[in-house]
Amino acid sequence: MDIGKEQLIGIFDKMLRIRAFEQKAKELFAGQKIPGFVHLYAGEEAVAAGVCANLTVKDYITSTHRGHGHLIAKGGRLNEMMAELFGKSGGYCKGKGGSMHIADVELGILGANGIVGAGQPIAAGAAFASKYLKTDAVTVCFFGDGASNRGTFHESLNLASAFKLPVIFVCENNQYGISNHQSTAMNILDISDRAKSYGIPGLTVDGNDPLAVFEAAKEAVDRARKGDGPSLLECKTWRHHGHFEGDSSFYKKPEDQTAWLSKDPIPRFEKKLIELGILDGPKVAALHAEVDKELAEAIDFAERSPYPAVSELLTDVLA
Amino acid sequence: MSTLTYVEALREGMVLEMRRDPKVFLAGEDVGLFGGCFGQTQGMFAEFGPERVVDTPISETAIIGLGTGAAAAGLRPIVELMFIDFVGVAMDELFNQAAKMRYMFGGKAKVPFVARMPAGAGFSAAAQHSQSLEAWLAHIPGIKVVMPYSPADAKGLMISSIRDDNPVVYIETKTLYGLKGEVPEGEYLTPIGKAAVVREGSDVSLISWGAMVGTCLTAAEQLSKSGKEAEVVDLKTIVPFDLETVLNSVKKTGRAVIVHEAVRTAGFGAEVAAELAEKGFDSLNAPIVRVTAPNTPVPFSPPLEKEYIPSAEKVVKAALGLF
Incomplete structure (x- = not known):
């Protein structure tokens, strides 16, 4: 395995950070501190953390409505993220975007997105720019199983393949488009099968295993950096909560929920790292303590940040 | 001054900007080898090559997405929809993505691209190749919309649109392509927003x-x-x-x-x-x-x-x- 100890701890740390952020977001939404919609990423942390461990700040990602995990994995700062969820002026978007529109172009985060599948053509465009400018940057496009049924998926994968663009399409298959199980929306089991239509590699991995995700993503990222074009990577996973907060997910079978919770990527990876002698109890506790501290700071930052002045309504429409 | 047709003038605007700024490229259906459905891009493929005059698949959604993503990542794309009537196919990319990025991201994104869209009736091209849809586009905060009449403005608004830091829909009227007029030579800009x-x-x-x-x-x-x-x-x-x-x-x-x-x-x-x-x-x-x-x-x-x-x-x- 071509991965160092520090990188393994880094992936684990990102996963903890995402889970803790989502837990706090859940509580703060319930406590009416966060307006609007919140779509939690809890359960899918191994995908964002495993993929983004292959990226640098120069690489791009496009994200989704369930985007907090991608943003944290790509280096998004918790203070500005939390303040954005609150709709405060100290947020990433000065409170104008909210959970579904957080972006940090400086970090290569081209935005979460409220439209399912909309990141795909934008990712192709960003990858086109990297190829045109002859940098070795790649773009990772995160999307769900539902988005693979959009026309954007077909147009973007086809164009990216025809132009050999440095983009990795990462499908987080959590098996549900809101309440609709994959089996009602498509007649295939593995979304990666669709790669064949575009003449690009397609691979399905256990999306709750960060190392499997890391290795598969590494191959795809290396391929893209070398100029060999796009790949489609499907990561099978499970969202622990509803589609958004307020959705009880009554449509999920209890036995499925139980089975998948037993495959929760975080305790699984923790056990593995302890077995490998990379972490031990006190080290894990120290990581948790640091994450908790940073989150407390982020919430404090968000609480103290003022709401945007009403004059902000009219700014930033045009450059 | 030189006498140019409207289509020559808008092409001159593109060519001059592509010579001046290597970040400007053109992408669309049949804009390359074919030279555009109405000859708008004739000669550009020969001058700039396939890397900068890019023939795309018939994928309007991906074309507008290409412009949006490439602009957000630092280029200044010109993308063409062969007819404005096809914008319905790519509307999300235009009105929910390109137009809103800057505002949604709190002013921290710049999306400088031009979407060229030939419009108008007069050729018996019927209901799906003849519309004038400027009002649709005008209803969306976050994009500019220009619609030149004279050959001089076809050039001047093209250059201004390419240099603008926002998504600009450049509506070119098909019946005007052959209209001749005096066009200032070299760098000539018509200000956006001035009647x-x-x-x-x-x-x-x-x-x-x-x-x-x-x-x-x-x-x-x-x-x-x-x-x-x-x-x-x-x-x-x-x-x-x-x-x-x-x-x-x-x-x-x-x-x-x-x-x-x-x-x-x-x-x-x-x-x-x-x-x-x-x-x-x-x-x-x-x-x-x-x-x-x-x-x-x-x-x-x-x-x-x-x-x-x-x-x-x-x-x-x-x-x-x-x-």
Whole structure:
């Protein structure tokens, strides 16, 4: 395995950070501190953390409505993220975007997105720019199983393949488009099968295993950096909560929920790292303590940040 | 000055900017080897090569997405939809993505790209290849919309659009492609957001954009024979709309006829009329009237299409009805 100890701890740390952020977001939404919609990423942390461990700040990602995990994995700062969820002026978007529109172009985060599948053509465009400018940057496009049924998926994968663009399409298959199980929306089991239509590699991995995700993503990222074009990577996973907060997910079978919770990527990876002698109890506790501290700071930052002045309504429409 | 056709002028705008700025590229269906469906990009493939004049798959969604993503990542794309009628296929990329990125991201993104869209009737191209959809696009905060009439502005607005840091929809009117006019040589910019009085007159203002400016100029000559001097205002830019020039003209003439080729209901003329009524009411000596296409799809058969497109005669009749 071509991965160092520090990188393994880094992936684990990102996963903890995402889970803790989502837990706090859940509580703060319930406590009416966060307006609007919140779509939690809890359960899918191994995908964002495993993929983004292959990226640098120069690489791009496009994200989704369930985007907090991608943003944290790509280096998004918790203070500005939390303040954005609150709709405060100290947020990433000065409170104008909210959970579904957080972006940090400086970090290569081209935005979460409220439209399912909309990141795909934008990712192709960003990858086109990297190829045109002859940098070795790649773009990772995160999307769900539902988005693979959009026309954007077909147009973007086809164009990216025809132009050999440095983009990795990462499908987080959590098996549900809101309440609709994959089996009602498509007649295939593995979304990666669709790669064949575009003449690009397609691979399905256990999306709750960060190392499997890391290795598969590494191959795809290396391929893209070398100029060999796009790949489609499907990561099978499970969202622990509803589609958004307020959705009880009554449509999920209890036995499925139980089975998948037993495959929760975080305790699984923790056990593995302890077995490998990379972490031990006190080290894990120290990581948790640091994450908790940073989150407390982020919430404090968000609480103290003022709401945007009403004059902000009219700014930033045009450059 | 040199005499160029409208299509030569808009091409010259693209070519000059591509020579000046390596970050500018052109992408669309058949823009490369083929040179564009109406020859708009002839010679550009030979000069700039396939890396900068990019033939795309028939994927309008991906084309507008390509422009949006590449612009957000630092380039200045020009993308072409072969006909404005195809924008429905790519509307999400335009109105939910490109147009809103800057605002949603709190002003921290720049999306500088030009989406060229040929528009207009007059070729019996029927209902899906002939529309004027500027009002649709004008309804979306976050994009600019330009619609040149003269060859000089075809070039000047092209260069301004490419240099603008926002998504700009550049609507080129197909019936104008062969129109000849004097075009300043070299770097020439028409400011976005500025209308112009293209014929002075004291009795009635004919307010228009795109091909209908020509129709209004013809109407003005006919009105002159009836003893009424019409002032013709070419909006040039739909968004942001230069209300001041329109108000100043109506202050002088006291009468306003708004002429557009798009269908009547919720056309951009309604917006011009509403602003004029709100802010220029005291200048008006007669009701504001509109001359537009009817609320129908664009017909195929030549006599029907001729009836569909507003004519100089209809403009004259509407104007004379105000006295």
